[in-house]
Amino acid sequence: MNRIDVAQHLPTVGDGSPFGAARQFHKEELQLAFRNRGMPLEALRYPVTPTGLHYLLIHFDIPYVDANTWQLTVGGVVSKPMTLTLDDIRQRPAVTLPVTMECAGNGRALLEPRPISQPWMLEAIGTAEWTGTPLRGILEDAGIDSSAVEVLFTGLDRGIQGGEVQEYQRSLHRDEALRDEVLLAYAMNGAPLEPQHGFPLRLIVSGWYGMTSVKWLDRIEAIGTPFHGYQQDATYRSSQSKEDPGRPVTLMKVRALMIPPGIVDFLTRSRVLEAGMVTLRGRAWAGRTDVARVDIGSDSGTTWSPASIGTRMGAHAWYEWTFDWRAVPGRQTLCVRATDAAGNVQPVDQPWNYQGMENNMVQRVDVLVV
Ligand SMILES: Nc1nc2c(c(=O)[nH]1)N[C@H]1C(S)=C(S)[C@@H](COP(=O)(O)O)O[C@H]1N2
Numbered sequence: 001m002n003r004i005d006v007a008q009h010l011p012t013v014g015d016g017s018p019f020g021a022a023r024q025f026h027k028e029e030l031q032l033a034f035r036n037r038g039m040p041l042e043a044l045r046y047p048v049t050p051t052g053l054h055y056l057l058i059h060f061d062i063p064y065v066d067a068n069t070w071q072l073t074v075g076g077v078v079s080k081p082m083t084l085t086l087d088d089i090r091q092r093p094a095v096t097l098p099v100t101m102e103c104a105g106n107g108r109a110l111l112e113p114r115p116i117s118q119p120w121m122l123e124a125i126g127t128a129e130w131t132g133t134p135l136r137g138i139l140e141d142a143g144i145d146s147s148a149v150e151v152l153f154t155g156l157d158r159g160i161q162g163g164e165v166q167e168y169q170r171s172l173h174r175d176e177a178l179r180d181e182v183l184l185a186y187a188m189n190g191a192p193l194e195p196q197h198g199f200p201l202r203l204i205v206s207g208w209y210g211m212t213s214v215k216w217l218d219r220i221e222a223i224g225t226p227f228h229g230y231q232q233d234a235t236y237r238s239s240q241s242k243e244d245p246g247r248p249v250t251l252m253k254v255r256a257l258m259i260p261p262g263i264v265d266f267l268t269r270s271r272v273l274e275a276g277m278v279t280l281r282g283r284a285w286a287g288r289t290d291v292a293r294v295d296i297g298s299d300s301g302t303t304w305s306p307a308s309i310g311t312r313m314g315a316h317a318w319y320e321w322t323f324d325w326r327a328v329p330g331r332q333t334l335c336v337r338a339t340d341a342a343g344n345v346q347p348v349d350q351p352w353n354y355q356g357m358e359n360n361m362v363q364r365v366d367v368l369v370v
């Protein structure tokens, strides 16, 4: 079973168009949202996101893995193919890295029209301390051939997407795969990976959007020609139409998020706070460049004032930022906007793209000051 006539055998969502009507969400989107939880934005308070608050994105089903029989194979164009048990991997040199990871679809549900997929608002984000062994050492021990142009990672999960039966697979260019910080991780925040985060072993590629960090690894292959699988060529692209191949989504764009201040109204999630000085705080990150500045705007983006940028836990983790704000009575919209070291600024209005990828529009938080 490699192809399925989707139109004939599987149900459609809504009227079958790839976009959701302006405000109405479909139950299929709700179903995805329950499976793929987001990080509640108040958890931006923690430099390392507690595991149970880190976001999740799982395309298919979480595979059940028995660690006693699980093995990783390393092959393809290598001189010494290897089969490794979890113990073999744990005995290799270990590194712990705090890494900020964001789903490439973060912000998708804020687009109009809205591509029907996992309907993220802004919460597809988290930072964890990942422990594992550098991939580079394994590729070198396997004798990666000079003819290898990419390294292909295959997970144990299978499913159907875009009418195609598939394993979850993504590749990385050879130079990216050999970077020092790329890990094969078996622990998250000091504990073995939980099933939903890729137990027993996953890839962690810092700086890139999350789709690159393949979970539930089954095999790693050095390949002599570029990989053209579904998760590489058909999705995770910034394009303008179904026909437009666009360009692949790679490193995370610059973004800042704020902890919504004050107290929350249960149903609308709007905020209420008292007049006076309020310290706004949040986190900011950018793929592989630095965050150069974070600004707060209090009236939908015409005037901006700089926030102070604090510390981060390492070169692959988000920065903390704070801003002392004088809250005066009335309704306001607070905006936060980050700029990276290359001068890229978050857009106030989101440029639209067909799959709803790499959106980094400024966050707006409606508050009522009393
Ligand atoms: N095997 C496999 N790996 C995967 C996925 C998946 O569905 N299957 N989802 C990817 C996507 S799109 C993201 S954003 C991250 C999310 O990792 P997390 O759930 O641990 O936060 O895992 C990536 N790795």
Ligand SMILES: [Mo]
Pocket (backbone or CB within 6 Å): 057, 102, 103, 104, 105, 210, 211
């Ligand atoms: Mo993702």
